[in-house]
Amino acid sequence: MYHVLLATEDEPAPLVETVTDLPADPEEVEVTVLNVFEQFEVRDEGEAVSSEAIYDEDDVPESVTAAVDALEAAGVTARVRHEHGDPATVILETAAELDVDAIAIHGRKRSPVGKALFGSVTQAVLLDAEQPVFVATGDDD
Numbered sequence: 001m002y003h004v005l006l007a008t009e010d011e012p013a014p015l016v017e018t019v020t021d022l023p024a025d026p027e028e029v030e031v032t033v034l035n036v037f038e039q040f041e042v043r044d045e046g047e048a049v050s051s052e053a054i055y056d057e058d059d060v061p062e063s064v065t066a067a068v069d070a071l072e073a074a075g076v077t078a079r080v081r082h083e084h085g086d087p088a089t090v091i092l093e094t095a096a097e098l099d100v101d102a103i104a105i106h107g108r109k110r111s112p113v114g115k116a117l118f119g120s121v122t123q124a125v126l127l128d129a130e131q132p133v134f135v136a137t138g139d140d141d
Contacts, residue, residue, distance in 0.1 A: 002022070002028055002029050002030070002101050003029075003030045003032070003098065003101050003102075004022075004031045004032070004103070005031075005032050005034055005091070005095045005102070006019060006031050006032065006033045006034065006067060006071075006104045007034045007036070007091045007125075008033060008064060009036070009061070010063050012033075012063050012064070013070070014137060015067065015104045018104050018136040019031055019104055020071070020074040020076065026074055026075035026076045027076075027077075029076045029077070030079075031071050031076055031077065031079075032078075032081050032094070032100070033064050033068055033071070033079070033080050034083065034090070034091065034094055035060055035063075035081070035082050035083075036082075036086075036087040036090045037051060037055050037084045038051065039086055052084070055084040057083075057084070059082075060082045081094065087121045088121045088125055088128070092124075092128055095131055096130070100131055101131060102133070103125060103129055103132070103134070104134040105121070105134070105135055105136070106122070106135075106136055106137070107135040107136065107137050108122070
């Protein structure tokens, strides 16, 4: 069994296509679709709102459901995992915990300045993953 961690937050089609294009029988591929609700805290005039207060582990985005539906339609076993925290850290920790064979992640085009200022989840995963990482991009990237 080949286990892939598919980390998605929005449009899952390029990632699903990457996984279903693997040179393996779909019945031999297992996918954990991971969505990370990014940790944050906002302060305004003494009041604070944190992501912890609004995170609901059962409230997964439609993109996650769409990914699972598309994978299962292709004959791939898929399950969902919805976590809270720093996306890159959660992706890497989940990959290690599940002992996956590969990570599939969506890449976005960013300028070098944008990467330096805002960081990049994809870049962090590429640099620190102990597994192969598939980076999928959409037609608009």
